[in-house]
Amino acid sequence: MWCWIRCLTDSIVFILGWFVLITVMMKIIFGPTRVQQLRDKVFAAVMNFIMKDSLRRSFESTKKELFSSLKAVKSAHLELQKKNALNILEVGVGTGTNLEYYPAGSRLLCVDPNAAFEKYFRRECEQKAAHLDPDIQFVTERGESMPSVADSSVDVVVITLVLCSVSHLDQMLREILRVLVPGGKFYFFEHIGDEPGTWRRRIQNALSDSGLWPLLFDGCVLNRDVEPVLTAVGFSAIEHHTVLVAENKARPRSSPSVVVSPVNPILYGVATK
Numbered sequence: 001m002w003c004w005i006r007c008l009t010d011s012i013v014f015i016l017g018w019f020v021l022i023t024v025m026m027k028i029i030f031g032p033t034r035v036q037q038l039r040d041k042v043f044a045a046v047m048n049f050i051m052k053d054s055l056r057r058s059f060e061s062t063k064k065e066l067f068s069s070l071k072a073v074k075s076a077h078l079e080l081q082k083k084n085a086l087n088i089l090e091v092g093v094g095t096g097t098n099l100e101y102y103p104a105g106s107r108l109l110c111v112d113p114n115a116a117f118e119k120y121f122r123r124e125c126e127q128k129a130a131h132l133d134p135d136i137q138f139v140t141e142r143g144e145s146m147p148s149v150a151d152s153s154v155d156v157v158v159i160t161l162v163l164c165s166v167s168h169l170d171q172m173l174r175e176i177l178r179v180l181v182p183g184g185k186f187y188f189f190e191h192i193g194d195e196p197g198t199w200r201r202r203i204q205n206a207l208s209d210s211g212l213w214p215l216l217f218d219g220c221v222l223n224r225d226v227e228p229v230l231t232a233v234g235f236s237a238i239e240h241h242t243v244l245v246a247e248n249k250a251r252p253r254s255s256p257s258v259v260v261s262p263v264n265p266i267l268y269g270v271a272t273k
């Protein structure tokens with residue numbers, strides 16, 4: 001047992017050490033901005049690859065269930081209301097894995113701090129967004145501060161797998177409240193820290209607190225407790241569920257990939273402004 005723990009910690013230190021050394025050398029040679037741009041490009045390409053197939057399918061049924069209630073949301077904008085369409089803001093849109101769930105004719109504004117995602121997002125729009133208003137915007141901004149989005153202007157805000165890498169969670173949730181119309185809906189689908197004391201939580205703590213996971217996955221933290229912040233920030237109502245998500249439909253929830261996966265459980269639901 002101790003031998004395994006020793007082996008794990010040695011591997012983390014080894015990988016971290018090399019990663020830091022290479023990053024520092026590249027920053028000295030190319031400058032910090034160029035290195036950040038390179039990291040953004042690599043992360044966008046990696047996300048595009050892993051979100052294409054099995055990981056995407058593993059989220060499909062939970063997302064379908066979550067977004068099915070979108071059709072009952074009424075837009076605050078009269079012309080959209082007549083078409084049963086919505087004014088939607090997606091924060092941290094990445095490659096655009098949620099387009100198919102949005103009601104026909106809806107207007108979509110997307111925000112993401114990583115400009116390298118836009119080319120993958122536009123490609124996805126060509127395949128999956130024919131039913132939406134064609135004027136889809138992609139703005140390079142952080143969710144913590146979205147000056148391009150007016151106060152009380154959007155019917156629905158969507159985030160999926162974003163809060164794990166946001167530095168100021170409460171600030172971002174307050175910003176979401178600011179842009180929502182009164183009674184507007186906030187849809188979220190996020191991986192969170194497991195219950196304290198569980199094996200998964202111990203693994204999440206080791207990978208996140210050592211800095212290894214955030215370093216490899218764009219600041220992603222596995223052991224974040226999102227629910228207390230969500231509750232404290234001032235939504236009038238919050239409806240949420242927690243599930244363990246299988247890697248793909250064919251695998252049962254008791255399969256090792258689900259039991260061990262640190263990107264679990266998933267907290268999903270809808271909050272109302």
Ligand SMILES: C[S@@+](CC[C@H](N)C(=O)[O-])C[C@H]1O[C@@H](n2cnc3c(N)ncnc32)[C@H](O)[C@@H]1O
Nearest residue numbers: 092093094097113114142143160161162165166
């Ligand atoms: C794991 S990806 C998820 C992408 C997409 N939402 C999905 O479900 O496929 C995380 C996304 O959050 C974005 N992100 C990271 N920090 C952010 C922030 N502070 N504000 C908004 N988006 C952020 C990243 O650029 C990336 O596109």
